Amino acid sequence: MLMELFSFYNVENLFLPDPKPTHKLDPTISGLRNWDERKYRNKLFKIAHVFQLMKEAHGEVPFMIGLSEVSGRKVLEDLVQIEPFNCGYGIVHYNSPDERHVDVAFLYDKSKVQVINSETITFFFETTNKNQENYNTTRDVLYSKLNYRGEILHVFIAHLPSKRERDINKGKRDFIIKEIRSRILNIVNKGKENVILCGDFNENPNDENLMKILYNDAHAKVMENPFMRLFSAGNYSTFHYKSGLLFDQIMLSESFFTEDNMLVFENAEVFCPDKIKSRDKKLGGRPFRTFAGTRYLGGYSDHFPVFVRFKIDK
Template sequence: MTRFNNILFVITFMLLSSLGFASKFTVMTFNVENLFDNLDDPQKEDETYLPSSMKASKLHIDQCNKIEVFKWRDDCLNIDWNDEVIEYKLNVITETILSYKEHGPDIIGLQEVENENILKQLYSRLKHHGYKFYTLVEGNDDRGIDNAFISKYEILNSKLHQIEFSGGSKDQIGDTRPILESVFLIKDKEVSIYNVHFPAPHNPLFMRKDAFTTLDKLGSNNKRIAVALGDFNVTSAENAKEKLYEKIHKNWFVSHLDQCSKCKGTNYYFRDDRWSFLDAVMLKRDGSAEFVENSVEIITTDAHTRDDGSPLRFNSKGLYGVSDHFPVVVKIEIY
C-alpha cells in the first residue's frame, strides 16, 4: 500500500506540474552602459552620442565646454558615435544576452537605454529567439537614459513611479530615473516587475535610501507577485556601512545575499580596487514565489571580460568591450 501511495503521489505531482500549477521563468538585469542612437534630441543632453559630422559646429562645442568633468567633456567633443559603433554595440549586447542558455532569459530588464528607437533596434536582433514584446516609458533623466524591458511573455501594461525624495538639488534629482513597473502575464499569473536605476554613488546617500523606501512601499502595496531588478548603485563600501541590501532583505529575497556566495560582484571600481553588487534581482517575500535553488548567475562572456575577470566596458574608438556592468540572471518559480 505504501509503495502504491508513493507512485500515486509522483504521478499526481507530475500531472499538477504539467497543468501549470507551478511555473518557472528567468529574468535578467543588464545595465547596457549608454545605449544611444545618434539622432540629436533637443530636449535631452545627448550631445556626446552623435557622429563626428554633427560635432563641428560652434553650438555643439560650446555645449560640450560647459561640462565640468574633464572625461565627460572630452567624450562630448571627441566620441564619434557613428552607425558602425552603434551596430557593434547592439551586436555585442545581443551576444551577451543570448549567451544565457543559447536563447537568452525569458525577460530582460535593461538600464541606460536612450529611447524606443534604439530599443527597437536591439529587439530586432532578439526577436528570432522567442522575444515578442518590449516596452520603454520616457522618464525625466536629464541625459535621456531610461529603463526598458524585452520579453518572451506578454507585457500587459507599463507605468513610471517617481521616487519620493526627502531632499536634493534640482541637478541631483535631474540625474535620477523613475522606477519602471511593467505587468507580465506569465502562464495565468500577473507578475509586476520593477526596473530601477537608483541615484549614482556620487549623489547623497539619502537619495538611495529614499529610492529603496519608495520601492519597498510599492511592493508592499502590490497584491501581485513582485520582482525588482536593476542597477541599485550601492557600492560595497556603502553597503558595508549602511547595510542597504540587508535592510531590504527583510521583505525581499536578494540575488547575491540568498545565492551566488562565490560571486565577486557586477561592477569593479579600479581606483579603489573594489568589487560591488551594483546590480541585483529581488523577489518580494509573500509565499507566492521563490528563487530556484542555485539559479543566480553573473553572466561573463569573453567579449565582456578583462584578463583580471572584471567587466570590459564599451570602447567606441577601438570597438571592443560591452558594458561596465555584468548582467545578473535568476530563475523564479511561482505557485
C-alpha cells in the same frame, strides 16, 4: 524540467549615433566621443550577443529582461530585431527626466508574457544649491503588471543615483528605495503575490537600504535577495578602481520560494563568460566595456548581466 530565466543588464550608454555636428564645438547628444553608426551597430550586436551566449549556456533566452542606460525607444526597437530576439520581444519603455537622457526598460517574450499595465515612478528633488542644479532629476523606476501562463507578476526595474562626488546622491537613493519598499508592501500585503525587483542599485546586497527592503514593518521577511550569497562569495557585476561591486541584483518575493507557485526559484548567477570579459590582462576578469573614459574600446558594457533561473512547477 522546464526552466525560465529572468535577467537584468546595465548596458552602458546605449545611444543612437550622434548626428553630424553643424559646428565643431556643438555638444553631442550621447556625450560619447565620435559616437557614430558603426560603433552603434557594433554595440547593438554586442548586447544581443550576450543573450545569445546566455541561450547557448543555459538553453533559453530570458523570457523577461530589465535593462538600464538605454536612451529612447528606438535603440530598443533596433535591438529586438537582432538574433536571438528576432522581433519576438515586446518593449516597455518611457522617457525619463534623467539629466543624461538614459532610462530603464523592459523586454519580454511576447509568446509567453502579456502586459496588463505599466507606469513610471518619477522623482524630482528640490535643491537650493545653484552648483547642484543638475542633480534634481534621476531615472524613473519602471513598474509593469504582467500575466505569465495565468499567473500575475509585478516587476519593478530601477537604476538608482550613483555614488559620485562623495556620495552626494545617497539621500536620493534612500528616498527612492523607501518608495519602492512601500509599493512592494502594498502588493504583498494583499496575499500571495509574485514581485520581482531588479536593477542597478549603486549599492551592494549587504548595504542597509537593500536589507530594509526585504522586511515589512513587523520585521517579517517579504522579499529574498539571492545575490547576497553571491556577493559574500566574491561574485561581482562591476568594478570601481580595485573594488569589486555587486550593484546589479534581482530580488524576489517569498512566493517564488514555495513549491505551489508557477515559477519556483532555482538559482542566481552573475553571467560572465570569457567572451564578455576584458582582453586586458591587468584587468583580470572585469567586464569588456565600450568606453574607458573617452577612449573607445568596442566592448560590451562596464557591467556583467545577472539572472535568476526559475523552474516551472505546473
